[in-house]
Amino acid sequence: MIRFEQANVTYAGGVSAMRNLDLEIADGEFVVIVGLSGAGKSTLIRAVNGLVPLTSGNLDVNGHDVPNLDRKGRRALRSEVGMIFQGFNLVDRTTVLNNVLMGRLHQVPTWRTLIGKYPQADIDIAARALDRVEIVDRAYVRATNLSGGQRQRVGIARALAQEPKIILADEPVASLDPPTSHVVMKYLQQISRELGITTIVNLHFLDLATAYADRIIGLRDGELVFDGPGSAADENTFRDIYGRSLTADDTMAKQAAL
Ligand SMILES: Nc1ncnc2c1ncn2[C@@H]1O[C@H](COP(=O)(O)OP(=O)(O)OP(=O)(O)O)[C@@H](O)[C@H]1O
Numbered sequence: 062m063i064r065f066e067q068a069n070v071t072y073a074g075g076v077s078a079m080r081n082l083d084l085e086i087a088d089g090e091f092v093v094i095v096g097l098s099g100a101g102k103s104t105l106i107r108a109v110n111g112l113v114p115l116t117s118g119n120l121d122v123n124g125h126d127v128p129n130l131d132r133k134g135r136r137a138l139r140s141e142v143g144m145i146f147q148g149f150n151l152v153d154r155t156t157v158l159n160n161v162l163m164g165r166l167h168q169v170p171t172w173r174t175l176i177g178k179y180p181q182a183d184i185d186i187a188a189r190a191l192d193r194v195e196i197v198d199r200a201y202v203r204a205t206n207l208s209g210g211q212r213q214r215v216g217i218a219r220a221l222a223q224e225p226k227i228i229l230a231d232e233p234v235a236s237l238d239p240p241t242s243h244v245v246m247k248y249l250q251q252i253s254r255e256l257g258i259t260t261i262v263n264l265h266f267l268d269l270a271t272a273y274a275d276r277i278i279g280l281r282d283g284e285l286v287f288d289g290p291g292s293a294a295d296e297n298t299f300r301d302i303y304g305r306s307l308t309a310d311d312t313m314a315k316q317a318a319l
Contacts (some may be wrong), residue, residue, distance in 0.1 A: 143220030
């Protein structure tokens with residue numbers, strides 16, 4: 062479903078953030094990407110929906126030849142890919158339901174969204190998405206009145222309302238406390254399993270990565286240095302990926318105990 066072949070990304074300024082990447086991710090996999098800050102995790106995620114262009118190599122996503130897409134093709138690709146952000150990216154002054162309906166923007170004609178008239182079928186899809194993350198009772202609350210964990214659940218519902226084939230989550234729990242982070246990770250895992258949505262998550266904390274990942278991809282200086290099941294990754298694996306000893310900052314449970 063997602064296939065990188067000898068893919069490279071070199072940014073203006075000369076930083077190589079992806080080096081000769083060969084990687085296949087099958088339908089429905091739940092993949093966690095780990096690596097030090099600057100290792101290229103965001104670059105990999107953003108390449109999947111064409112936000113970061115490859116400098117060379119091939120990338121196929123759901124049959125889309127990503128490096129060679131025209132504007133229409135890029136729009137089609139992005140309609141199949143839901144994004145979840147570290148900072149949630151909600152519109153605070155409007156309701157939870159309206160935020161989730163924004164996930165339908167790819168499918169609904171612009172004039173309807175401009176006058177705020179979504180078809181009932183779209184409202185039903187949005188409500189079902191809110192129900193999946195157990196927050197449908199907050200549908201008419203303004204987003205600004207939610208806690209961080211609730212906001213991220215709305216972020217997940219918005220991505221789900223898009224009815225995506227792929228979900229990309231860039232550090233989705235970086236702004237959350239440990240119990241809330243686990244709740245958010247559980248929803249992501251459950252949604253991937255039950256709906257068969259391929260999910261790629263960038264994570265900073267290694268204990269979260271091993272707890273939830275079917276598969277862990279380790280990056281170092283833009284290179285893939287580990288690819289294996291979450292259960293196969295131990296402290297030595299992470300030391301190899303990071304190229305240094307682990308610290309309390311690398312583990313959510315240890316950091317919380319400080
Ligand atoms: N738009 C850009 N222009 C130039 N260099 C960039 C750009 N985006 C990222 N980089 C550089 O590419 C490298 C990889 O960055 P990337 O954000 O992919 O890493 P990351 O593993 O996600 O790190 P972090 O967790 O800090 O976001 C870094 O050295 C970064 O400074």
